[in-house]
Amino acid sequence: GESVGLHLPTLSVQEGDNSIINCAYSNSASDYFIWYKQESGKGPQFIIDIRSNMDKRQGQRVTVLLNKTVKHLSLQIAATQPGDSAVYFCAEKGSNYKLTFGKGTLLTVNP
């Protein structure tokens, strides 16, 4: 199983820089992936999703890339802003409706 702990991976960037957050998933049968943003004291908030028949999807300032060969997802945030500071989770949905969340990444944007 995946190791868990209290210490999240962290990413610190300067305001205006681009951010890249990575995620590895385990289930090769997963057909749908989602990135969530979670601010302190709040529930996860949907950012962007991608289906397994795609390798790239773009939203407003965000891009998700999917590499099924190595079971890897990334979230790219363009022109990162202080309001982007949060914990980011990837989640996968397999053959059922349940979401399985990965280990989060704490993004800190320095002004």
Place this chain on the structure above:
Amino acid sequence: GAGVSQTPSNKVTEKGKYVELRCDPISGHTALYWYRQSLGQGPEFLIYFQGTGAADDSGLPNDRFFAVRPEGSVSTLKIQRTERGDSAVYLCASSLASGSYEQYFGPGTRLTVT
């Protein structure tokens, strides 16, 4: 419109006590999910309702945990004989229909068992 709401926002209870956590999903959403989030980790699935019935309760850790959704809207997560290890944030999410992918999360209830 209103999002998913959860009450209480914080709950402190003594070991061995019984607690109830409430979730009000988005109006019209037929699917409802409960997750538990421990410090520094991602949410973990507990139970899923489609309408009034629990379609999947495989994530409930033991028989001290139980959830209901009697009228297909509000849901209550019930924990008996609470233990310190139950301390976590309990998140509720709803989605428009079974299989509809986007789950909207509430702010969670922070449960602390002393």
